[in-house]
Every structure is written in structure tokens, then in C-alpha cells.
Amino acid sequence: MPNTQQLQDLTTQVRRDILRMVHKVNSGHPGGSLGCTEFFVSLYQDIMDRKETFDMDGIGEDLFFLSNGHISPVFYSVLARSGYFPVDELNTFRLINTRLQGHPTTHEGLPGIRVASGSLGQGFSVALGAAETKKLNNDKHLVYSLHGDGELQEGQNWEGIMYAAANNIDNIISTIDLNGQQIDGSTDDVLPMGSVRAKFEAFGWTVVDIENGNDIDAILKGMAEAKSLTGNGKPVCVLLKTVMGNGVDFMMHTHAWHGKAPNDEQLEIGLAQNAETLGDY
Amino acid sequence: MKTYTNTGNKDTRSGFGAGLTELGQTNENVVALCADLIGSLKMDDFKANHPERFFQVGIAEANMIGLAAGMTIGGKIPFTGTFANFSTGRVYDQIRQSVAYSDKNVKICASHAGLTLGEDGATHQILEDIGLMKMLPGMTVINTCDYNQTKAATIAIAAHQGPVYLRFGRPKVANFTPENQTFEIGKAVRLTEGNDITIVATGHLVWEALEAAKELNEKGISAEVINIHTIKPLDDKAILDSVSKTGCIVTAEEHNHLGGLGESVARVLAQHHPTPQEFVATNDTFGESGTPAQLMDKYGLNMDAILKASEKVLKRKN
Secondary structure (H helix, E strand, C coil): CCCHHHHHHHHHHHHHHHHHHHHHHCCCCHHHHHHCHHHHHHHHHHHCCCCCCCCCCCCCCCEEEECCHHHHHHHHHHHHHCCCCCHHHHHHCCCCCCCCCCCCCCCCCCCCCCCCCCCCCCHHHHHHHHHHHHHHCCCCCCEEEEEECHHHHCHHHHHHHHHHHHCCCCCEEEEEEECCEECCEEHHHHCCCCCHHHHHHHCCCEEEEECCCCCHHHHHHHHHHHHHCCCCCCCEEEEEECCCCCCCHHHCCCCCCCCCCCCHHHHHHHHHCCCCCCCCC | CCCCCCCCCEEHHHHHHHHHHHHHHHCCCEEEEECCCHHHHCCHHHHHHCHHHEEECCCCHHHHHHHHHHHCCCCCEEEEEEEHHHHCHHHHHHHHHHHHHCCCCCEEEEECCECCCCCCCCCCCECCHHHHHHCCCCCEEEECCCHHHHHHHHHHHHCCCCCEEEECCCCEECCCCCCCCCCCCCCCEECCCCCCEEEEECCCHHHHHHHHHHHHHHCCCCEEEEECCEEECCCHHHHHHHHHHHCCEEEEEEEECCCCHHHHHHHHHHHHCCCCEEEEEECCCCCCCCCHHHHHHHCCCCHHHHHHHHHHHHHHCC
8 A cells, every 4th residue: 555655746646647638638627626636546546445457347346436527637647547547548638539538438438437427416326326236236345426515506416315324325435525616606605505514414424524635644534434434324424625726826725727727837837836756648 | 911909908017017026036136216106117016025126215316317327337237117207307317427328227117108197297297208218329218018018128128238218108008919928129010911001109009000900901901000119229121111012101109299209210211211101199299187098089199090190191102
């Protein structure tokens, strides 16, 4: 298992990948991707028990589902750097005939992706279905999922959240990326959601807070706690407080970079703030 | 002319229930989900026999579709059950992204399709579902005609890899196809041979087409009746072979003429063998309350409507 420094090194490399991917095609979503970089790196390099090779059924390993599919750049970078497909393929992000579609999909057969996402609010249901099948298969591995906070405005989430507790689905850890931003502004301005913690608790979930969701040690500690709470008859939710655009100073604490690519100059500034540790693709 | 005997009216949804019961015994990967309509969908037996493989999701169809998509990951074959309206229009985007685009092996089983659920009215009827489902890339669309065929289709779709929309209905209708038949997805069934007119029908309209063919036969007109249980993929060859002999065609379905079987047939004909065609289908309208028979009469979806359409298309023949 990699040590914290190795995870940190991978984190800056993944940020470089994200910036270069969206810059090249002048499209994509860097803000949320950068905010969740530490989480993805921790998940794939440390937290999940996963096989080296990919098969759709994923029996005998932990599974991950990304519900807020627009943060595909971080997903693709971490999948590639975790060995699911060649790192060079990141060059094809959003280009015609690519397996790295704007939003993740199984349609082109990209290893590591188990369901399409992008149209928001569908990931809870899919992840819960996979968790039900793990139980039927007597597979003791866990299902992880990630959702945006703004995404919780979609009603289907709450159908799934209600179902999970009612059916004691306790082999799932669903993480909410609480960055407080969405396309039109802060979540508090667009549609204030009140206490997300209180909502999940009212729906019967066990809730774990990770106050600094951009700190690898905090993520590892919080996720270990979440894991220890599985198997107790209740689904587990992690509230991961992140900073959108983290690691690139001019992209931080704003929704402006939700779905906007940096220009040449901005790219250079961003890259200068993130060391090339493992070699650019 | 070959004739068919109604062995006793039965509802197609009960055929689905019987098929699901059999699958429960023969295929341990089959799981079933229902959105608070177990009795209406005839899923009681499966639930009683296999409680661990039955999932009551409550009145939450969007979640049901997503759960089903997720359950396929790890090898399960989920059958979802609710009314056709709530199986399609209500959850179109969930089916589109989580099932069809993701190529998940989900069987969307939809009862109370068309007008014939009757008195509940237009909110619970649907005349657009075939169109909605056939437009989704990779989706197989099946509309069965009677109890026996619905049972056979239910069993057959479990062995088919990929998403399927299986459409059936509420009322008790003639049961006339063979018991324990083999159901071949995408293969039309020629019920009668004829030379003067082709009648292609799906679902509840198949029996009406056979009744119409009998009437036509008495007038000296020989009708070839084809049961198109699979609307997608369509058996182009069966249709083209028939019209190349008869030279005219009537399509009949319990669905809007926009987006239904008739339009699929028209596309095949326009490309390969332009042929006069008349449509027995609803005319861009919602349904309403009434008995099934009253509704089928008012909206022109019965034997009489097929006879009228036949008369019209025969006149258009060169």
C-alpha cells in the first residue's frame, strides 16, 4: 500500500492530467475534478480492495460508482494511473472516436466504468442495486459511490436513500462531495438544502464527516471509520467537505470553473502549482 | 383458411406472472422488482416462492429502474414490474442512461398498456410507450397477444442478453396461441395464409385481426394475418414476403399511429417495397375512462376497424 507521500505525489500528477485534458479540448469540468482528486487517489490507491484487471461483474472486489459523471477528468486520470487503461489514452479525452467520452460510459468499453452517468441523480439507485446483488451473491465486498451536493436536488436520490435504509443495505458507503457550488452559483443561492447530515440521518443512514476532504490523512481516517460502520444494518454516508478547484489557486472557492477550461496562460499557472511527479502522459 | 380456437379468455399479465413463476424455479439469477403493484402485475407467486429475490421498492419507479441496472452488475437478471405508463414515460431518462446506454440486462415488464386498462382513464393508460422504447438504441420491444404467448415471451427474454421492454395488458382476452410454445424474439408468426391482403397486428389486436380475416374470408377475400410480437427488431422479411404476394397491408396496434408498429412497417415498405398501407391505431390522442370494449370501439381498435381499414386499402391496390 502506498504511503502518504506517494499518494500526495500522485495527487499533483492527477491535477496536471485534469488541467491538460480539459485544456486540450477546451471543454470539460476541472473544478469538481480538482476538488475530488485526493478522494479518488485515496479510494483507488488505498481504500478499495480491487482486482488488477477489470470485469463488469466485479465479484469478489469493491466497486465504485460515480454519480456526478461530469467530473470524468479525475475519474479517467485515476483509473489510468491505477492501471485500468494506458495513461496515453488520456490524450483522447472528449475527442471523436474516444473511449473517454465527455461523461463516463460503458458504451465504448472503457475498463473501470460500470454504468453511464452524467444525467444527474441516478447513481444512488445503481450503486444500491449493485450492493443488493453483492448480498445475493454472498460477496462481502463493499460498494462505494460519489455524488455531488448540488446533485442531491434531483428527486431520484431520495427514493434511493429511503430504500437503502428501509432495506438495511449496510454494504455501501456513499460519499457526498460537499463543495457548496453548482453551475449557477453556490448551492445556498441556487436551492438551499439545509442540513445534509440531518436529512441523511432522518432517512436512517449513519453519517461520517470528513471536515477536510482535501487532506489525504483525513480522508483515509474518515473512510476507515466509515468502513468500520458497515455491516451494522444501516447504510453509511460520508460528508466530504472539499474545495472546488483545489490545488489551483485561481480556481478555488468559486463555481466559475465548474465547466470551463483554462486558456494557455492559465494552464501554465496551474501546472506550475502542481509538480510533475510521475511523468505527464 | 386456418382457424384458431379461443381456449378461454385470460389476461396477458397473468401469462407474465406464470412465466415469472417458472423462471423463479429454473433460473436462480432472475430477480424481480415491483413498485407497489404486486397483485396487478401477478408477481405474488414469485414473491412467495423467492422472497430473497423479490424487491418491493415502493412507489418509486425511477429508483426501481436504477436498482435493476445496478443488480445486473454481478450477474442478476432483473425483471421490473409496474404499469406501462410508469415503466416508460415516467422513467425515460433512467432507462435511457442507466439501462439502454449502459447496455444493462434489465427486463422492463409493463402491464396495463394501451387503452384496455379502462376506467382509470388517460393518466394510467399509455399509447406512446412503443414509440418511446423502440427509439432507444439496443432496446428490444415486445408486445404479446395472449396469455400463452406472454408466458413464453417472459421465459424467452431471460435468455436474451440485453435490455428488453415487454408490454402486456390488463383485461381478459382470447387465449389462442399454443400452450408451451417456443418464443423466438424478432420472428413474426404467420397465423393465416392469404393472397389478397396482409394484416399485421400486435398485442390485443392480433385476435381482432383473426376475427376480421374470418369475415373477409366469407366475402371471398383471403387475408394473411401476421402476429408481430416483436416490434424491434422487426421481422422485415416476413412483412416484405407477405406484401410482395398481397400488394396491400393493414397494421393494427393498441398505440398511437405516431411511433408505433405501423410506422416501423411503413419505413420498411418505403425503403424496399412501397405498398398501400392503412393504420389501425389511435390518432394522436389520449385515452379516457370507459370499459375496455367501449374504448376499443370509440378509438377504432377492434375487428370492425380492421375491416374498414381493409376495405379502404383494398381499393387503393392497383
